[in-house]
Amino acid sequence: MHPLTMMQLKIDDRILLKVEKPAKYTGNEWNMVRKPLDKVKMRFAFCFPDDYEIGMSHLGMKILYHILNKRDEVYCERAFAPWVDMERLMRENDLPLYTLETYTPLSEFDIVGFTLQYEMSYTNVLNMLDLGRIPIFARDRTEGMPFVIAGGPCACNPEPLADFFDFFVIGEGEEVINEIVDEYISWKEAKESRTEFLKRVSCIEGVYVPSFYDVIYNEDGTVKSIAPNTPDVPDSVKRRIIKDMDSVDFPEDIIVPYIGTVHDRIMLEVFRGCIRGCRFCQAGFIYRPVRERSYEKLCEIAKKSVQSTGYDEISLVSLSTSDYSALPDLCNNLIEFTEKENISLSLPSLRVDNFSLGLMDRVSKVRKSGLTFAPEAGTQRLRDVINKGITNEDLVSSVRLAVSGGWNQVKLYFMIGLPTETMEDVEGISELSINLIESCRDISGRDKFLNITLSTACFVPKPFTPFQWEPMDEIEVLMKKQYHLKDLIRKRTRNIKYNYHDARISFIEAVLARGDRRLGKVIYTAWSKGCKFDGWDEFFSFDKWMKAFSECNLDPKFYANRKREYSEVLPWDHIDMGISKEFLIKENQKAYEGDLTRNCAAGCSACGAQVYKTGICAKTKRGLIYGENTEV
Amino acid sequence: MAKILRFRFSRGEKLKYIAHLDILRVFERAVKRAGIPAAYTQGFNPRQKLVFGLPMSIGLTSESEYADIELSEDMEPCEFIARMNEGLPEGLKVEEAVPRNTKDNIMNQITAARYEIVFEVKEPKSLFEIHSMVYDFLSREDITIEKKTKKGYRPVNIRPLIYSVSAEKTAEDRFMIKAFLSAGAENNLRADLFMQAFIQETKLEIDILSMHRKALYASAFNEWKNPFEVAND
Numbered sequence: 019m020h021p022l023t024m025m026q027l028k029i030d031d032r033i034l035l036k037v038e039k040p041a042k043y044t045g046n047e048w049n050m051v052r053k054p055l056d057k058v059k060m061r062f063a064f065c066f067p068d069d070y071e072i073g074m075s076h077l078g079m080k081i082l083y084h085i086l087n088k089r090d091e092v093y094c095e096r097a098f099a100p101w102v103d104m105e106r107l108m109r110e111n112d113l114p115l116y117t118l119e120t121y122t123p124l125s126e127f128d129i130v131g132f133t134l135q136y137e138m139s140y141t142n143v144l145n146m147l148d149l150g151r152i153p154i155f156a157r158d159r160t161e162g163m164p165f166v167i168a169g170g171p172c173a174c175n176p177e178p179l180a181d182f183f184d185f186f187v188i189g190e191g192e193e194v195i196n197e198i199v200d201e202y203i204s205w206k207e208a209k210e211s212r213t214e215f216l217k218r219v220s221c222i223e224g225v226y227v228p229s230f231y232d233v234i235y236n237e238d239g240t241v242k243s244i245a246p247n248t249p250d251v252p253d254s255v256k257r258r259i260i261k262d263m264d265s266v267d268f269p270e271d272i273i274v275p276y277i278g279t280v281h282d283r284i285m286l287e288v289f290r291g292c293i294r295g296c297r298f299c300q301a302g303f304i305y306r307p308v309r310e311r312s313y314e315k316l317c318e319i320a321k322k323s324v325q326s327t328g329y330d331e332i333s334l335v336s337l338s339t340s341d342y343s344a345l346p347d348l349c350n351n352l353i354e355f356t357e358k359e360n361i362s363l364s365l366p367s368l369r370v371d372n373f374s375l376g377l378m379d380r381v382s383k384v385r386k387s388g389l390t391f392a393p394e395a396g397t398q399r400l401r402d403v404i405n406k407g408i409t410n411e412d413l414v415s416s417v418r419l420a421v422s423g424g425w426n427q428v429k430l431y432f433m434i435g436l437p438t439e440t441m442e443d444v445e446g447i448s449e450l451s452i453n454l455i456e457s458c459r460d461i462s463g464r465d466k467f468l469n470i471t472l473s474t475a476c477f478v479p480k481p482f483t484p485f486q487w488e489p490m491d492e493i494e495v496l497m498k499k500q501y502h503l504k505d506l507i508r509k510r511t512r513n514i515k516y517n518y519h520d521a522r523i524s525f526i527e528a529v530l531a532r533g534d535r536r537l538g539k540v541i542y543t544a545w546s547k548g549c550k551f552d553g554w555d556e557f558f559s560f561d562k563w564m565k566a567f568s569e570c571n572l573d574p575k576f577y578a579n580r581k582r583e584y585s586e587v588l589p590w591d592h593i594d595m596g597i598s599k600e601f602l603i604k605e606n607q608k609a610y611e612g613d614l615t616r617n618c619a620a621g622c623s624a625c626g627a628q629v630y631k632t633g634i635c636a637k638t639k640r641g642l643i644y645g646e647n648t649e650v
Numbered sequence: 651m652a653k654i655l656r657f658r659f660s661r662g663e664k665l666k667y668i669a670h671l672d673i674l675r676v677f678e679r680a681v682k683r684a685g686i687p688a689a690y691t692q693g694f695n696p697r698q699k700l701v702f703g704l705p706m707s708i709g710l711t712s713e714s715e716y717a718d719i720e721l722s723e724d725m726e727p728c729e730f731i732a733r734m735n736e737g738l739p740e741g742l743k744v745e746e747a748v749p750r751n752t753k754d755n756i757m758n759q760i761t762a763a764r765y766e767i768v769f770e771v772k773e774p775k776s777l778f779e780i781h782s783m784v785y786d787f788l789s790r791e792d793i794t795i796e797k798k799t800k801k802g803y804r805p806v807n808i809r810p811l812i813y814s815v816s817a818e819k820t821a822e823d824r825f826m827i828k829a830f831l832s833a834g835a836e837n838n839l840r841a842d843l844f845m846q847a848f849i850q851e852t853k854l855e856i857d858i859l860s861m862h863r864k865a866l867y868a869s870a871f872n873e874w875k876n877p878f879e880v881a882n883d
């Protein structure tokens with residue numbers, strides 16, 4: 019018997035009935051996996067470092083939960099960051115953070131795995147470890163304690179969190195997680211030491227054990243080198259990907275939460291990756307190449323999922339659904355099924371054209387009020403810089419189509435602070451938006467002008483993008499741009515509602531995104547001062563973060579606002595995401611020339627992902643620009 | 651065989667932490683999983699024709715909730731019960747079902763509810779003391795509490811909504827209040843509000859341990875009726 023089957027907490031009504039939405043802490047949802055603990059050899063706690071309602075909307079967690087629990091000898095359970103009301107009661111009542119499946123404290127697990135979806139959840143990771151009674155620093159964990167691991171997009175620069183995790187998993191988890199489990203079971207049977215286990219997993223492709231690498235810094239604070247300090251450890255860690263999306267397991271028996279979550283529906287993952295290559299977008303690079311699921315497979319998954327969950331809503335998930343090569347076939351087949359079954363189908367991230375509008379008329383969930391466009395920049399010049407290949411004319415004609423189709427509200431997304439941006443570009447945002455309203459005047463009808471909700475995010479340079487070397491705009495500059503835009507809009511029209519992000523949150527995000535190992539102590543200090551749920555405006559405390567930086571003698575501007583040279587060793591250079599640095603440099607140079615790069619479907623630009631020998635790289639034209647010598 | 655069924659269900663400990671709208675969704679999904687031929691509303695966002703007798707607040711267990719469901723095909727009540735229970739999670743169970751022929755849906759028919767509330771007193775009290783508190787409580791003509799509404803707090807006199815109250819001792823320092831309260835679409839008095847009033851008036855210091863709904867009633871010709879009895883009026 020697993021020695022830990024003893025420890026099961028009882029959570030009293032005197033706690034549960036005092037918190038908001040107690041069902042976040044009680045589990046027992048439909049399709050929750052139950053297992054006889056005496057048959058289980060390895061217990062895995064999957065942790066999402068944010069609120070239940072967000073975590074339960076996350077597809078990656080559903081996938082890994084399913085993959086792990088398919089094995090009889092493995093039990094994967096879930097834990098989320100308790101909301102502040104619950105955390106207070108847990109601490110007052112001396113109750114450790116537990117999993118929803120068996121009410122077992124995190125400290126009792128073999129492996130505790132976090133998914134890192136956004137930088138602003140880092141302090142929640144520390145808080146969950148602390149609540150789960152696991153030493154926060156990896157070096158303080160001793161024999162018999164859990165291994166704490168992490169994956170997800172932010173793991174592509176694992177360095178700021180290197181102090182806290184025993185190891186990281188780089189890339190897609192479906193296969194590598196099983197290899198880790200196998201290694202764990204055999205290591206446990208061999209009764210070896212903790213370090214032995216880390217040595218074993220460091221041989222698995224995609225696993226990064228930070229304690230096996232030393233970082234040396236230059237005098238100016240930049241990184242001099244990152245190199246293994248242990249024999250047989252690879253110089254660089256390669257990202258794992260799934261080659262064939264049709265044969266990899268996809269969960270049909272997903273957990274159905276009792277309370278509403280952010281995405282409370284069946285999520286059909288249509289494809290991974292994105293062909294577009296917008297230069298600011300990390301997701302557009304780190305998930306390459308595009309790999310599609312066949313529409314037959316997707317329809318099969320949809321039907322089985324409805325049967326097993328009872329959900330009445332399906333949503334297509336991808337970075338850009340319009341780019342799916344079999345979209346008409348998929349939609350026709352799906353709609354036939356959903357209409358019969360009274361299921362609504364939502365189609366986010368569709369480009370607006372005649373095809374998609376026709377489609378939206380046929381599906382129920384797209385309310386006539388909300389269509390979304392993401393021009394990202396206000397002028398053609400700047401859109402060329404970021405390789406966002408849409409023109410003013412495209413936008414006007416899409417929006418006109420939408421308005422004549424009965425939509426009178428659109429959402430527009432832009433970014434502020436993009437490289438080379440001037441005030442003229444910022445003004446272009448209001449220019450473009452007002453122009454859209456004007457150009458729809460003739461068709462929108464007198465009393466219902468087009469209404470626009472305009473949002474601007476602050477541009478945050480991210481690793482593995484062509485902008486990874488760029489300085490972020492200073493907070494004051496971003497705020498000046500925001501106010502200027504706000505002013506311009508207020509003077510000209512009442513049909514635009516303008517929202518913008520808190521530049522100070524984006525600033526901390528920028529520091530963490532491109533930080534190095536020294537930031538570990540800043541994150542720890544910020545957490546000790548009470549930072550958590552930093553992505554939530556109501557909890558974010560800029561002052562505490564700034565105090566943490568100064569106590570640790572580190573300048574956040576060094577990370578966020580400094581222009582880096584191509585020759586500089588970047589803190590994430592030992593992570594190989596399958597995108598070559600030469601390609602990123604070329605893209606960075608092309609950005610300054612306003613030169614566009616074609617998308618993968620139009621032709622290959624040899625970004626490096628061809629090494630995976632799968633997906634779109636294997637199908638598209640190559641050799642036209644600089645793919646000539648590329649081996650396939 | 652019937653196209654509209656009225657059913658009684660129970661909600662146990664495991665599912666008492668979810669709010670009324672969430673319960674509604676659990677049922678809708680169970681219907682879908684069970685492949686029960688539900689009738690849907692017309693229009694943009696079709697919904698199952700499923701109506702509940704009385705909302706259930708978080709924390710309340712019940713052995714006697716009622717709902718009406720309209721089907722697109724005839725179905726035997728016993729088959730409905732069996733299939734629903736396969737699709738329902740532990741903690742919710744359909745206990746009985748009958749055809750409904752009346753035009754009135756269950757929501758409009760419910761008028762009263764019986765509750766059992768168990769609490770622990772912080773300072774020892776005898777059953778006699780509790781009894782006299784109940785007696786005093788019921789003797790008032792006006793029991794005004796601040797009720798939370800969408801626009802903030804509003805004073806309401808709940809005395810007319812209290813039909814009867816009694817108390818029992820269940821263990822050392824533990825008592826059970828049995829309350830028969832007005833319920834339904836109009837004039838609903840929730841058990842937690844009732845207890846708020848009881849605490850406010852008696853100044854008792856207690857921890858509420860459980861709140862349970864024993865029964866729901868419809869009224870017809872000045873008599874309390876089981877909702878099944880009025881399914882065919």
Ligand code: SF4
Pocket residue numbers: 306307308617618621622623624625626627628634635638
């Ligand atoms: S190698 Fe070519 S086709 Fe493949 S992802 Fe990169 S640019 Fe696209």
